[in-house]
Amino acid sequence: MHLAAVMDLFSRKIVGWATAPNMPAELVCAALQMAITQPQPPGGLLVHSDRGSQYASDAHRALATRHHLQASMSRKANCWDNAVMERFFLDLKMERVWPNNYANHAEATREVTDYIVGFYNSARLHSKLGYLPPNVYEQQMAERRPIPVSEIT
Template sequence: RKPPAGLIVHTDRGSQYASAAHQALLQQHGLRLSMSRKGNCWDNAVMERFFLNLKMERVWQRDYANHNEAIRDIADYIVTFYNNLRLHSTLGYLPPAVYEQNMANTQPISLSEKI
């Protein structure tokens, strides 16, 4: 999607995200790092819920023969089902792709000319 510089990337406090290599990669692409507060799981609740759904609805239901099979199946789940078909209560019972398209088609709120 090639987001503009300044996009915020939110992660937990895992060592891989705190590493110099990860921070350099974000900086190289003009992205800003945001980390959840220590011991506060609510900062990352949306992603935690996504990974729980992924495990419950797909990964724990399968017995993968190898790593490549798992990668293909999980990618298919995310791209085909989760983003395009799965209904999300927080999005008005729409799939994320439909919600995003509706938001893109919505005109922004006009600013008043009066000060």
């Protein structure tokens, strides 16, 4: 099974994902489409990815352009550029995928969705978020009053 995922770096929340038995460009497009549909982000948002051919495909670039998203790719041979997503994939594999032997693709997809929705976004604590889960962090940030800005320049 292959998984494509889109993370909101502000809250570390996985906002889009898709699975498939192989890794075509349509897989990463489906994950990005889900991310665009849910929170409906404003144009100009930066979409960062690794240098995989799926992300460089005409379909993925066209989808980003159609929604006024700015594409960004990792530097060649630099895994640190995508470290946050690499960590998510490692956590998913260690906490859910490797301990299980899935009977088929549908079962694996259900498990991954359960992990993302039922655990990663809603219960897994993140040190970068003050040891809060992404959903709680987003809620707390939405409830905060904006910092007043001086009109003196």
